[in-house]
Amino acid sequence: MPFHKDAKYIVFEKCLLSLFNSCPVCTRACNVCPRRRGTFIAIDQLCPHCEFFRQWRSQPVIGSTPVGNLQLSAAIYCSGASFLKMQKVFRAMYLKMHTYDAFRKHARTYLEPAIIHKWNEDQNMQLHYLSQNKNVILGGDMRADSPGHCAKYGSYTMMDLQTNNIIDLQLVQSNEVGGSYHMEKEGLRRSLDLLEESGIKLDCIVTDRHPQIQKFLKDRKITHYYDVWHMAKGLSKKVEKLSKAKDCGLMKQWHKSITNHLYWSASSSDSGPEKLAKWTSIINHIQDIHTHSDPAFPRCQHELRVSKDHSKWFQPGSTALNRLQRVLINKRVLSDVEMLSPHYQTSTVESFHKVILHFAPKNVVFPFIGMLCRLYLAAMHFNENAGRPQLTTSKGKLVYKLHFPKAKKGGHTVKPVKTQATFCYVISLMNTVFEEVVRDPLPYLDGMQKIPVPPNLSSQYDRPSMEEAVAQHVSRFSQGGV
Template sequence: MVQHVASQKKLCTVGTQLSMKTLCPYYKSTGTQTTMLYPDIGVGQSIPLLSSTPIKRPNKRSRLELEEEEEEEEDPSGASSSMNVEEPMDSTYDPADTVTTLTEPTDVKFESSKPVHKTATYIVYENCLLQLFEQCPVCQRVTNVQKKVFGTFLSVEQRCPHCDFFRKWSSQPIIQSTPAGNLQLSVALYANGASFFKVKRIFQAMKLKMIHYTTFRVHARRYIQPAIVHSWRTAQDGMMQQLRQQQNIVLGGDMRADSPGHSAKFGSYSVMDLRNNTIIDLQLVQSNEVGGSNNMEKEGLRRSLDLLRAHGVTFDSIVTDRHPQIQKYLREANITQYYDVWHIEKGVSKRLLKIAQNKDSEKLQKWYRSIKNHIYWTAASSSSGPERVAKWTSILNHIQDMHTHDDPIFPQCLHPQRNTTDKSKWLRAGTTAFSRLEKILRNKRILKDVEKLSPHHQTSSLEAFHHVILRFVPKNVVFSFLGMLCRLYLAALHFNENAGRPQATTAAGEQLFKVVFPKYKKGQCSAKPVKVEPTFQYVDNLLELIFENVVVDPTPYMDDIVKISIPEDLTSQFDKPDKQEVINSYVSRFNQGQV
């Protein structure tokens, strides 16, 4: 049976404990007798807001210090009044410097035993919410209401000046002195690769309360990053354990830089199991670790292979691009290396297009697509290097309408013999077009690379993974070393979870396709299979890990962070100038005076 508070013929006072970490000077609230620190809040239990019996709404609004509210709205700087306590921003805050003690332990879960991070949340307007506090549930008179705001957290104190009724209400649960909504927002932002400042602008447009960036960084440093590193290491250990028991493993490796050219600061080397398109290792290399951005790819591969050896994983071969340092390193390590077909085809196609633009070589435009397809057929249908070279050079006879060849490894074309009526498409030996084509296809480097074409597995899935990385680590945003590494781990967790997505089907069971117009096809369209929607179970797993384990005791998870070797920043080798001197020496390029 539900009993209304107004039916109790005595004053009702609910004891509370409030502990908020802030960078402000320490102060005490006489109403709650708490120490306020930044940025975490501890609150005790509160009595229910709503009752089972209707309450008549008063004729006038509760005493909420309207003058102070109006001043807050008119302040363009966004400063809060004494009734709205906002989090300050200070990058020097370290939660380890403060200690928050709760007089009573706070349960992470509701009475319904539903986890906090799985509870539905809603957008509630302030004027609608404060209507619930306008009337005293005991004497039915107008009450005084005071509210405090800390990020997304709202605390409302209701006090009746007539019967001394008092109660405190909190908008969200408290976990280890941290508002659950503030922490959950930080985790959701970080785990989904969203931009804090873009989300902040969205919140500002909707007048939604938002945590400060300092709070977000504190949550990331204390809870989110340790949880991400732990999740990746756990998933990686499971993959390594399975790979130790397998044979015929084919790896794929490639590097992605955070900026093009020789100005890259970070290079992330990814190693994939090409049999199931799963990322098994990521190595982040900073340019000053290896003497320049040119050496980052080799160092990333070396670290990955050392890690595989340490876990007892053996593999048959590795598919990469044609990076000269990678070629030399794998040759000296006696590791079988294959080249990705697309990288070679791209180089050959560019040269073919260039010579086909000449008037005396226009016939090559008719053979452009056939030569591109011939590269892939050569790689897929050959079992040895010499066979690949023989099939590759056979195209020079084929375009002359000659389908038998001198090489005994591939003596004749495999297609059926047929007579053609269009003799204008064939090339003749000695012509300018044929000579230019022969010079490209018989180039010594091309023949050497064709011999090492990958017969089955390619690195196209690695290129797709690099596209996924852009969602978590966009190239126009600067990240710290640890921030970059954690976001790379998130991209790998997302990619591995959705690597084997099947093709979507209609209600009738028919496979779905969409028509696309790729830029490289210059107006021609092609069909592309539509896959089922991706899943984000790794985000739910991170939320569960953080709320149920990391927040309770972050020490074990910080051990993995401590083991990460973080290099010095690029500017550490330079002397830091005085800021005021730099400002005084600033001169606009348009105001430098006459020379």
């Protein structure tokens, strides 16, 4: 069995040293000298009477690296845990652990090269499969490493919407493109260039309504659709805000129906004009008018009923109707409705962004290669577990759970409970590290060094010496008056 697959136990120091107190030859007291290095301990036992000597090691050593130290670093890194938090746990237990510098050395030398190698292997297989497919539908979106518009990193995700597999991740640093606003376009450009080099022919791509993305894809003559959820979210906020105004309380009753109508208009239409005709019919419908002048959608598809309660309908020329009409059928909305995706959406991409939070939290700053490797780990985890089946009871009944999202303000949704996630990619990475990379890390380091790393954001500024900075440092509370 390989060393890294051997079982491990927590052993107390006194219990361990008691095994070496007496000489196994003459049974008299021995001189015991323990030496520790992280989780590794070596004990020299020397009997002063019969000169018996032996050296015992708690774990095997590869070169000069104890296997336990390296495996602990690999387990922390590959599982997306934090070394500093694990260090606090070890300290609370008085459990010995190697230093953060040793962890970073393991990451640079063995772990990050292995992760990049493993991702490149998996990605090449996916790209080869997609190159044989003539109907490729992709979804793309960018995720920033911090809230707001001051992000350092932007990671662009490209997903195969037919299989929900992540096929490409591009990490862009803001100083590469002159600001965080331009990172999404650059990430998409790099991803599309890679797909073209791999011989993949796109049928279409689904994204949000970013203006730069729309123009970029139009120039490259790629069929582009908008994600319905992003548009529905924007319209929903505007309708909700209008419903709080005077004489506009009726909008609250129609809020959910308007959102549902947008989804239905996109999913039930075969062309842009048909989507537009169905969407604009909402203005007539909320006035209890169910026949329309547009031949693409001449009448509503529901059964005609005579309403006795006229208070639930908008009155022609009313303030509420005029305000709602300006929101729902303005020029920007009408042009966007025609481009709504009729089949696939990017909700799964948003789910992947939640997975990234586990491996790369937004309150932690990572170096460029470290951030890239954590994105790759998140993609490996997502690709392995995206197709998990729904959990069933012993009687074969499907299991669900109630979810109360903040956006619904007390409302709920029902979500299926999936089976337990698997972590086969972690086992595969461990095998790669201990069976390949440790023996000869140079080929893997060469692959990592080919990745262009942009300079730090602070490199464009002059860096003062520590002595000058300390001399100039004055607390605000000790400054003199003006």
